[in-house]
Amino acid sequence: xxxxxxxxxxxxxxxxxxxxxxxxxxxxxxxxxxxxxxxxxxxxxxxxxxxxxxxxxxxxxxxxxxxxxxxxxxxxxxxxxxxxxxxxxxxxxxxxxxxxxxxxxxxxxxxxxxxxxxxxxxxxxxxxxxxxxxxxxxxxxxxxxxxxxxxxxxxxxxxxxxxxxxxxxxxxxxxxxxxxxxxxxxxxxxxxxxxx
Amino acid sequence: xxxxxxxxxxxxxxxxxxxxxxxxxxxxxxxxxxxxxxxxxxxxxxxxxxxxxxxxxxxxxxxxxxxxxxxxxxxxxxxxxxxxxxxxxxxxxxxxxxxxxxxxxxxxxxxxxxxxxxxxxxxxxxxxxxxxxxxxxxxxxxxxxxxxxxxxxxxxxxxxxxxxxxxxxxxxxxxxxxxxxxxxxxxxxxxxxxxx
DNA sequence: TTATGTATACTCATCAGTGAGTTTCCTTTT
DNA sequence: AAAAGGAAACTCACTGATGAGTATACATAA
Numbered sequence: 001x002x003x004x005x006x007x008x009x010x011x012x013x014x015x016x017x018x019x020x021x022x023x024x025x026x027x028x029x030x031x032x033x034x035x036x037x038x039x040x041x042x043x044x045x046x047x048x049x050x051x052x053x054x055x056x057x058x059x060x061x062x063x064x065x066x067x068x069x070x071x072x073x074x075x076x077x078x079x080x081x082x083x084x085x086x087x088x089x090x091x092x093x094x095x096x097x098x099x100x101x102x103x104x105x106x107x108x109x110x111x112x113x114x115x116x117x118x119x120x121x122x123x124x125x126x127x128x129x130x131x132x133x134x135x136x137x138x139x140x141x142x143x144x145x146x147x148x149x150x151x152x153x154x155x156x157x158x159x160x161x162x163x164x165x166x167x168x169x170x171x172x173x174x175x176x177x178x179x180x181x182x183x184x185x186x187x188x189x190x191x192x193x194x195x196x
Numbered sequence: 197x198x199x200x201x202x203x204x205x206x207x208x209x210x211x212x213x214x215x216x217x218x219x220x221x222x223x224x225x226x227x228x229x230x231x232x233x234x235x236x237x238x239x240x241x242x243x244x245x246x247x248x249x250x251x252x253x254x255x256x257x258x259x260x261x262x263x264x265x266x267x268x269x270x271x272x273x274x275x276x277x278x279x280x281x282x283x284x285x286x287x288x289x290x291x292x293x294x295x296x297x298x299x300x301x302x303x304x305x306x307x308x309x310x311x312x313x314x315x316x317x318x319x320x321x322x323x324x325x326x327x328x329x330x331x332x333x334x335x336x337x338x339x340x341x342x343x344x345x346x347x348x349x350x351x352x353x354x355x356x357x358x359x360x361x362x363x364x365x366x367x368x369x370x371x372x373x374x375x376x377x378x379x380x381x382x383x384x385x386x387x388x389x390x391x392x
Numbered sequence: 393t394t395a396t397g398t399a400t401a402c403t404c405a406t407c408a409g410t411g412a413g414t415t416t417c418c419t420t421t422t
Numbered sequence: 423a424a425a426a427g428g429a430a431a432c433t434c435a436c437t438g439a440t441g442a443g444t445a446t447a448c449a450t451a452a
Binding site for chain 2: 022023024026027102103104106107108110111112113114115117122125126129130150153154156157158159160161162163164165167168169170174177178180181184185188
Binding site for chain 4: 225226227237238241246247
């Protein structure tokens with residue numbers, strides 16, 4: 001028995017993470033999370049106010065790691081910005097091969113809780129997506145692309161489009177197609193810049 | 197009391213439609229649907245095998261109407277193909293203004309049932325999305341665009357990207373941005389064709 | 393009078409959340 | 423330095439509500 005608040009909370013969050021991502025929010029009971037974390041429901045409720053609270057913390061805990069993964073794929077790719085943007089999509093393709101992959105947890109959660117606007121989990125998802133878009137905008141600005149915000153937004157739409165389509169088709173060719181479209185849009189912007 | 201099987205089934209489906217779309221699949225009980233349809237649960241189970249069956253029929257019933265709406269927006273728009281494609285996104289923008297709008301029911305359902313691959317509702321969603329992509333491919337082929345399938349796929353990704361992003365941001369500017377990207381890609385393809 | 397359609401009233405499982413009590417550990421008092 | 427007190431971290435067993443699905447019986451139209 002570990003009587004360590006921080007550690008216990010992390011254990012609960014880890015269990016919640018695994019179950020919520022794999023099964024969905026409403027499909028997972030608090031009992032199941034407590035069981036997976038190896039403690040009782042009452043203990044779970046000692047650390048979290050409610051299931052909704054737990055859901056929100058689950059998504060907040062995914063913000064940084066997800067962002068880091070995207071940035072890593074981008075940074076480690078050699079070549080032009082367009083190539084680096086494509087590398088993000090390629091990273092998603094690789095991830096999607098994993099049998100446990102279930103798409104974007106932020107989007108799936110927001111979709112499931114669409115009848116609860118203002119739910120803290122949806123806000124967490126919005127914040128995460130915004131952070132990604134902002135980062136990408138900065139990247140494009142650093143390259144002196146004059147339409148950086150709108151270009152970043154288009155790439156975001158293609159990326160989230162990949163996640164959406166994958167939920168129905170489970171065919172990574174769609175992610176690659178999105179990546180090529182993104183690359184094409186970035187290249188068009190690069191060409192436009194040089195013309196100035 | 198209406199003793200008309202077809203009529204009763206339609207009434208149940210209509211009630212299911214309203215509730216599933218508004219609240220989500222697992223958030224809606226069979227009791228609630230029966231109540232909204234003005235009959236008992238047993239009657240509902242006389243007409244549908246199970247809740248899963250009802251979910252699948254709900255989505256199948258949305259296939260044609262959704263497709264028709266998209267085609268209407270496209271057909272009624274004057275101008276180039278690029279303009280007509282943009283009109284689809286504009287149609288979604290208009291729809292999204294409605295307070296009852298909750299995005300794409302196919303995607304939200306697929307996301308919620310991501311832990312049940314092969315669920316008939318997901319297959320219904322996949323079939324619907326495929327039909328739309330196929331239609332768009334034909335449209336582009338009719339215009340003698342040489343990359344019709346990949347162009348159609350890119351537009352699909354942007355459209356579903358709009359639905360996905362709207363779930364978190366509720367900001368129709370994203371749909372417009374997707375529409376502009378789609379238009380740009382179609383225009384690039386048109387230019388490429390003329391060059392041949 | 394037999395098929396079809398509908399209702400009442402149930403089963404049993406599971407849900408989110410809690411009441412009441414227990415163990416552990418740290419601090420303060422003696 | 424030992425005992426006492428109290429807060430923090432935990433468990434067991436429960437509540438009341440609701441979930442999907444059903445057994446049985448009645449009604450109506452052919």
